[in-house]
Amino acid sequence: MTDQLDNLFSRVLSAKIFANREMMRPDYIPNDLPHREDQILRLAEILAPSLKGSRPSNVFIYGVPGTGKTAVTKYVLKKIEDEGRKVGISLEVAYINCKHDDTNYRVLADLCESVGERIPFTGLSTSEVFRRFVNLVDSSERMIFAILDEVDALVKKTGDKALYDLTRINQRLSRTRISIVGITNDLKFMEYLDPRVRSSLGEEELVFPPYDASELEDILSRRASFAFNRNTFEASVIKLCAALAAKEHGDARRALDLLRISGEIAERNGNNKVMEEHVRMAQKEIEKDRVVEVIRTMPLHSKILILSLHLLGKGGSTGELYDLYCTLVKNMCLEPLTQRRVSDLINELDMLGIANAKVVSKGRYGRTKVVSLSISTKNLKEALQEDQRLGALIKK
């Protein structure tokens, strides 16, 4: 054992692939954002009036995941903050990820906290938090930027009340000004909104197009030239990562993850060069980790449902699936959920990409949803192995 460990340590220590691994992490904000010059300029243009003490327009930013929306926003606001400090204007930036904080309450609570007020995790009414926020913020003169990242998650879940309140907040403030930057992955997001919110939130709009393969390649090679040591990767590796990510809607985050994990795999294997096969392994690993992690943390009934899906083999109607699920549940001496609830669970699985669900009409023999599992048995096994009873039921 000691030998093996020594061996491992020496391999890790002698690995010379990464020069600066931090730069490959998804939350790293680089100093240059290639192919986003237009957006940077445009956003800065919109927000710059804050430096002269007037309230900039609210901005709305669209773009599919991994197109640099968050990075550009953070980058520009950081520059503006710096500049504000120089000219002696107090600017505050509240960054809120609405996917993580997807209730009106938590968004407000986060806003409060970012201006320095501790708010109980729960317990107060939402309007009380709102009132506190207004009072606090207006106690002195300042400019606040509220960045609502992935704001579509919030609205889809709880409606646009919070947004409405926020857009109207300026009318209740006498000294402080708030400007809202909304970021969304959903291009049709505006349709969900109340027209009043739409017009005040969308004073300015900014679209981030997806990166194409050559842009991704450029981004990757720039980043890699800092993060990796010299001569540790082939140009073809970068090309492959870019191509794979371009297929996933031009997601730069995905591309960077892919490259980083490829590097890690190469390092783990004791190679001193990243090869194409490492990239392919990395892609499998990313997918596996995602799926396994998601399933592992699911509630029991969802797991049983997945298992039923697996046992059903190649697709089945909700009716068949529900029957199988019920017998499985009863065998475990549990009460089955209603069909209605299961229907929601199926949709959830579909959203997560674990299952495929498609409504099919069979004429007068009804309408149903044909569901099938879209993950490999191997990954399923790994995800369910913690639960003996479920794991044992997996087919060969």
Place this chain on the structure above:
DNA sequence: CGTCCACAGGAATGACGGGCGG
């Protein structure tokens, strides 16, 4: 061309637990 199956999926409501102010 109307019927009618086998569900989809919306709305309302309830049970429950966490966490606060008082």
Place this chain on the structure above:
DNA sequence: CCGCCCGTCATTCCTGTGGACG
């Protein structure tokens, strides 16, 4: 400690519907 408000999960009841069959 109680009462309040919250979010989450679940149930019940319900209306809607694509298209093969007759």
